Amino acid sequence: MKILDWYILKRYLGTFFTMILLFIPIGIIVDLSEKIDNMLEHKVPIEAVIGYYLDFTIYFANLLFPLFVFLSVIWFTSKLANKTEIIAFLSSGVSFWRFLRPYMIGAVIICLGALVMGLFLAPKASQGFNEFKYSYLKKGRKVQETKNVYRQLNDSMFLYANNFKPLEKSATNFTIEYFDGNTLDIKISARKITFKDSIYELKDFVKRRVLENEDIIEKANTKDTILPFNIDEFTPVTYVAETLNYTELSKFIEKESNRGSSDINRYKVVAYKRWSIPVSAFILTIIGVAVSSMKRRGGMGVNLAVGISLAFVFIFFDKVLGTLANQSDFPPVVAVWFPNVSFGILAIYLLYNAKR
Numbered sequence: 001m002k003i004l005d006w007y008i009l010k011r012y013l014g015t016f017f018t019m020i021l022l023f024i025p026i027g028i029i030v031d032l033s034e035k036i037d038n039m040l041e042h043k044v045p046i047e048a049v050i051g052y053y054l055d056f057t058i059y060f061a062n063l064l065f066p067l068f069v070f071l072s073v074i075w076f077t078s079k080l081a082n083k084t085e086i087i088a089f090l091s092s093g094v095s096f097w098r099f100l101r102p103y104m105i106g107a108v109i110i111c112l113g114a115l116v117m118g119l120f121l122a123p124k125a126s127q128g129f130n131e132f133k134y135s136y137l138k139k140g141r142k143v144q145e146t147k148n149v150y151r152q153l154n155d156s157m158f159l160y161a162n163n164f165k166p167l168e169k170s171a172t173n174f175t176i177e178y179f180d181g182n183t184l185d186i187k188i189s190a191r192k193i194t195f196k197d198s199i200y201e202l203k204d205f206v207k208r209r210v211l212e213n214e215d216i217i218e219k220a221n222t223k224d225t226i227l228p229f230n231i232d233e234f235t236p237v238t239y240v241a242e243t244l245n246y247t248e249l250s251k252f253i254e255k256e257s258n259r260g261s262s263d264i265n266r267y268k269v270v271a272y273k274r275w276s277i278p279v280s281a282f283i284l285t286i287i288g289v290a291v292s293s294m295k296r297r298g299g300m301g302v303n304l305a306v307g308i309s310l311a312f313v314f315i316f317f318d319k320v321l322g323t324l325a326n327q328s329d330f331p332p333v334v335a336v337w338f339p340n341v342s343f344g345i346l347a348i349y350l351l352y353n354a355k356r
Contacts, residue, residue, distance in 0.1 A: 008102035016072040052132040058125035073288030074307040107285040111278035127243035241270040272336035290350035
């Protein structure tokens with residue numbers, strides 16, 4: 001790499017990390033100011049608060065890092081343009097594509113880091129972040145379905161519970177049915193089911209086996225047995241997909257798809273975003289260079305205004321389409337990738353005009 005490459009690359013990465021170091025403490029202070037009363041009211045242990053804000057840092061950085069990349073590129077590229085350094089580079093015989101190369105190298109470095117964070121680090125941080133929030137700050141807030149829970153485990157097995165208690169690992173008015181095609185084969189019911197020590201304890205147990213000419217019924221006041229499901233998966237928490245690494249998430253989506261889960265679109269949106277966020281940072285880098293590489297009469301302020309406006313349009317499409325996919329049959333892959341595709345086309349257009 002030549003001097004020009006190192007100069008731009010160091011400015012790119014340096015501005016990016018500086019912006020993260022500036023914005024994350026601001027985010028922590030704002031969040032703390034909003035939650036300090038609840039923390040004091042619930043007497044949250046100091047070590048839990050420290051752990052929460054460590055998770056918050058990773059969660060916050062992963063969520064907003066494309067915006068940090070975009071603003072970083074606009075900021076330092078506008079400074080280069082205002083000092084006529086870009087004009088000097090291009091006047092020395094450097095083509096615009098050659099000028100763009102260190103930006104692309106920087107974008108690749110940042111995107112790879114973001115990919116590792118999104119696939120492995122962010123899920124652990126999201127779990128700690130959400131568990132703290134619902135354990136201390138939103139006690140009693142519903143995070144999973146607990147009333148009249150219905151689950152299809154596979155093509156032949158169905159579960160039902162009138163009232164599910166996740167913390168107690170128990171459920172009341174429990175029923176599990178096994179089908180052979182469209183014909184009921186076995187039905188097990190219990191007034192209460194409790195999971196402990198890898199065994200299910202069933203109160204007022206009734207097992208009915210349906211035969212061709214008669215039914216065989218087995219009853220017991222208490223029955224200890226093994227059943228082919230994990231009670232923690234009976235009804236997942238709403239944020240479960242965010243807490244799984246990519247391998248775990250892929251298996252979870254496959255399992256939930258086979259079970260006919262109504263939340264499958266929500267899980268797919270999370271999975272697709274693990275890949276789309278790094279790509280969006282790459283696209284926003286190109287847009288940032290194209291928008292800010294020309295010296296304007298209004299200076300850096302105009303470039304920042306244009307950049308921030310584009311960033312908010314991107315975030316708007318991302319949030320609206322993501323919500324639409326979560327709450328309807330709108331295809332998750334379209335919802336996640338449409339902002340990248342549309343802004344990718346915009347990036348090509350802006351880059352072509354900037355090159356001219």
